[in-house]
Amino acid sequence: MLNISAIKNINSLILQNCTKDLISVNLRANKILIYVHNSSLRNILNFLSRSIFFKAFTLLDLWVVDYPERENRFEVNYLLVSLKHDLRYIVKTSVSEYKSLYSVTNLFPSANWLEREVWDMYGVLFLEHSDLRRILTDYGFSGYPLRKDFPLTGYTELRYDDSEKRVVVETLEASQEFRLFNYSSPWENID
Numbered sequence: 041m042l043n044i045s046a047i048k049n050i051n052s053l054i055l056q057n058c059t060k061d062l063i064s065v066n067l068r069a070n071k072i073l074i075y076v077h078n079s080s081l082r083n084i085l086n087f088l089s090r091s092i093f094f095k096a097f098t099l100l101d102l103w104v105v106d107y108p109e110r111e112n113r114f115e116v117n118y119l120l121v122s123l124k125h126d127l128r129y130i131v132k133t134s135v136s137e138y139k140s141l142y143s144v145t146n147l148f149p150s151a152n153w154l155e156r157e158v159w160d161m162y163g164v165l166f167l168e169h170s171d172l173r174r175i176l177t178d179y180g181f182s183g184y185p186l187r188k189d190f191p192l193t194g195y196t197e198l199r200y201d202d203s204e205k206r207v208v209v210e211t212l213e214a215s216q217e218f219r220l221f222n223y224s225s226p227w228e229n230i231d
Contacts, residue, residue, distance in 0.1 A: 071128045078116075078133045082142050088120055088129055089147055096120035096129050099148035102155065104162045106188045112136045114164050118144070140165035161186040180209075 063075035076084045088096040101119040112134035120129040135141055143166040145151045153175070155166045160174045163184040174181065183190055193212055201208045 070126060071130060074129060074131045076131060076133050078112075078135050078139065078141055081116075081118075081131070081133050082144060082147070084131055085118060085120070085144055085147055088131070094129075095122045095124045096127075098123070099144070099150050099154070100128075102151060102158060104158050104164060104186075106162065106186065108188050110134070112139075114162060116141060116158070116164060135164060137163060140167050142167050143169040145169060160184070163187065 063077060065075070066073040074084060088094045098121045099118060100121050101117075103117050103119075105115040105117070107113050107115065114135050114137065116133050116135060118131040120131065121127070122129070133141070141164065143151065143155055145155065152169075152171070155169055156172060156175050158164050159166060159169075159172050160176050161184060166172060177185065182195060195212060196209050197212045198207055198209055200206070
């Protein structure tokens with residue numbers, strides 16, 4: 041494992057070589073958080089994975105955080121690991137629901153399944169992906185279930201119809217309106 045001064049040297053090397061692509065670089069324990077512009081994402085990932093010094097050859101995970109109140113509502117996170125240095129690089133970028141990112145499957149083959157999952161659950165489009173299709177939901181499924189604005193009950197329901205002797209897909213009819221509950225405690229605001 042590298043000591044803190046070596047990690048700071050890695051941090052300064054990233055800043056020196058990728059200044060125009062970066063928004064910020066932060067250091068936490070054995071993690072380096074790198075915020076980049078979405079247009080420069082592939083450049084940074086390529087730099088970290090191809091560099092002999094950084095040796096971030098493995099993409100462990102790719103996940104999205106949905107912030108619906110932001111203009112660029114999706115924060116896309118790539119977790120790279122350097123086994124040689126025992127370091128984790130978390131590369132973050134933000135993208136709106138109307139923009140897309142370029143696929144990194146040519147850099148990391150493990151990104152294939154992860155990008156498909158992000159597309160299926162959030163609707164983040166990856167350009168130049170060879171096989172971008174749904175993997176966790178049905179082919180006819182409408183919407184993206186992990187978005188925060190997706191209704192909790194969904195849009196359709198399945199039921200078995202005895203008269204037709206088959207499963208029928210119907211538009212969901214809620215038996216009562218959605219209610220907002222007041223979760224305030226009666227003991228907190230005593231006058």
